[in-house]
Amino acid sequence: MDNNLVEIYATTHYNKCNKHNDIYIRKNLPCPYPNCENGIKEDKFIDFEYKIQDKKVTKEIKHLYTRKKFKGIENDYKYIWLKEDDLFPSISNIIVNEVHVINKWNIIESIYHYTKLDNLYSILNSNELWLTEYTAQTDSIEIVLGFDLFSKYDKNDINISKKLFSKNLSFFLTCFSYESECRTLFNLYSDYSQGVSIEFDSNFNIDNNFWYSDDQLLQLMPVIYDDQIQRKIVDYCIYLFNVSEKWIDMSKDTFNNKNELITKYKRKEVIKIFFKNKMEELLSFFKHYSYKDEREVRWLYRKDDEFINEYYGECLNKRSDERTKKTYYTSTDIARKLSPSEEKINLKLPIKSITLGTNIQDKDKIICKIKDLLKNNCYENVEIKVSTLPY
Ligand SMILES: [Zn+2]
Structure with a gap:
């Protein structure tokens, strides 16, 4: 991983932005909107996560987050921090949120x-x-x-x-x-x-x-x-599915916990299964x-x-x-x-x-x-x- 990246321990340092309160902005991350006072200027950062095993803090995992721009269901531009090794929760949250918007x-x-x-x-x-x-x-x-x-x-x-x-x-x-x-x-x-x-x-x-x-x-x-x-929702979901495939293409390689490479093809297959369920x-x-x-x-x-x-x-x-x-x-x-x-x-x-x-x-x-x-x-x-x- 690139050593020059900004490091953030998000759990304690950031609160949800009250200007951009889309539900898919994960709590405790900086706001993903560029030039927002609750955000950061860099387009990428690393987050720490502590794992507790047998009551001991044993492992520290780093996630890479990248700022991504996409269209909302009403064609307005939105931003998200994309956790590159775990893309689907973000995609799913976006879909749910946008459907809620159009559904009032x-x-x-x-x-x-x-x-x-x-x-x-x-x-x-x-x-x-x-x-x-x-x-x-x-x-x-x-x-x-x-x-x-x-x-x-x-x-x-x-x-x-x-x-x-x-x-x-x-x-x-x-x-x-x-x-x-x-x-x-x-x-x-x-x-x-x-x-x-x-x-x-x-x-x-x-x-x-x-x-x-x-x-x-x-x-x-x-x-x-x-x-x-109904048509608009179907179209939007398909749009987002295509966007997520592009995001995988642009992302860095990810590895499983045995340090084996998970191919982009495999990741796309996984996204497809989640997407189908959604x-x-x-x-x-x-x-x-x-x-x-x-x-x-x-x-x-x-x-x-x-x-x-x-x-x-x-x-x-x-x-x-x-x-x-x-x-x-x-x-x-x-x-x-x-x-x-x-x-x-x-x-x-x-x-x-x-x-x-x-x-x-x-x-x-x-x-x-x-x-x-x-x-x-x-x-x-x-x-x-x-x-x-x-x-
Ligand atoms: Zn904001």
Whole structure:
């Protein structure tokens, strides 16, 4: 490695830039935007990372970061520090962030789950949401829409397989809406307004592990109905895939921990696998515009055995997969799968309020029952409201 490079121990020295707060700027790195007061003038630097083994700090690894320029989904120029030996997390973060921008997801603070009264009671008692297998949902055919759209524009031979219908890949999801009081949804999912809409805090995401996971298998996002935007997202992802291949071509050689060269060809193959997974996930948020009134926000868990076995090892996969034959996962199953910490597994669902449908009989009695359940299950500050929708 070049000895004249600037060295930075980023963990203690830099904070996130408040001028350029794109989420893909890794916390604690200097700001990647040139001429920014929170950045550095050099286009490359080395970061230290300390490894703790057997309670001792044993190893110090250096990563090379290079400033890269690319286009955002709205054609504006953006910058990133690219960790050359570990390119995919950056690419994936860019994709997610740009899709959030075009989806206006960053400004939504609450999402609403419409359901029947009995389901509300079991959600409160169990502190769990159920994510049901996609194929068990009525609109499973919808997923084909995104896959077809992608293959139409795929000139890179990325060739996203429809392994959705194989045993190795399945999607589990639960549906919300960003509409707080919607007659259609009250009718469809809340027993003709005899049920409730439960408001959740969509910003609640302690240490990235409630709504989203670091490995990107868990994602919360509004469904995309507009076919222009669907096309734009597909185009953008393909653009970024091409950019990432160029970045690999321009990068220095990288080596594995046995000091063997990882060829650029091999690195491109790896990127392609990650990219395919990312696309499969994104496409499962595409839906036909005729459903647009539902304003759906989907909480989606991608259960991809092939991917998990290859990148995390079979034992991790087996550890948490007693439910292989089940058609649903609970939010606790998923938390357990993604984090071994008991504290996180026992997090209270981020419920902000509960709105009773107009047609609920005996509202006072039901409100008392809900209040008791909230209290007995240690939920705090949950407001109870009655829908103002005329029936
Ligand atoms: Zn900045």
